[in-house]
Amino acid sequence: MLNEPIRNVMERKKLLVAPPHTSVSAAARMMAKKHVSAVMVVEDNRLVGIFTERDAVFRVLAQELDAQGTRLADVMTASPRTVAPEESFGYALLMMHEHGFRHVPVVENGAPVGIVSARNALDPDLEEFESEAQRRKHIRRLA
Numbered sequence: 001m002l003n004e005p006i007r008n009v010m011e012r013k014k015l016l017v018a019p020p021h022t023s024v025s026a027a028a029r030m031m032a033k034k035h036v037s038a039v040m041v042v043e044d045n046r047l048v049g050i051f052t053e054r055d056a057v058f059r060v061l062a063q064e065l066d067a068q069g070t071r072l073a074d075v076m077t078a079s080p081r082t083v084a085p086e087e088s089f090g091y092a093l094l095m096m097h098e099h100g101f102r103h104v105p106v107v108e109n110g111a112p113v114g115i116v117s118a119r120n121a122l123d124p125d126l127e128e129f130e131s132e133a134q135r136r137k138h139i140r141r142l143a
Contacts, residue, residue, distance in 0.1 A: 002090030009089045010106045010114030017042045017112060020049065020073035024060050027051055027072055038103045040112040041076050047105055047112045049076035054102070082107040083116070092116045 017040045018027055027039050031053065041049035051072045059075040060067055082105045083092045092104050096118055106114040 002088065002093070004089045005085065006083055006087050006089055006092055006106055006114075006116055007085035009120050010085065010116045015040065015112060015114055018051075018072060019043060020071060020076070022072045023068050024051075024056060024065070024070045024072065024075060025067040028056060028067065038115060038117070039072065040105055040115065041072050042112060046110045047080070047082065047107055049073070049078045050080040050103065050105055051076040052103055080105060084108065085113060089116065089120070093118070 014034065014036045016030055016034050016036050016038070018030065020041050020043055022039075022041075031037065031039060037053040039051045040047055041051055049072065055075055055077065056067075059065075060070060065075070081095060081099065081101075083095065085106055085108055096102060096104060102119075103115055103117045105112050106116060
């Protein structure tokens, strides 16, 4: 999996974009609705920042900012590190580990096309775990 191109691992369906003037409150509602933990902040179809659930906690709630009055532009990570779709997933994981973040935008020609997260590395194991849990639950019902 580490040698897989990011294009094969990234989550396109979970890509959530918003303009910089979006309120933190509106972004949080969008994140909750789509069950994602990051918003790509985009202006003129170009990635200008990323806002994550950790940003909401550390940069908004902990600072006692008004979520309705605070714009993403004020609390996002501007010009985040990105990866290209053809990079290896291992490269993205190493970048996350070295720099202490959990999400990396996947960008092609300046525009976000997906996102990878540390969780992507766990997904195959989590799927196997879930499958085994369901199998055991089924066996207990039969016993």
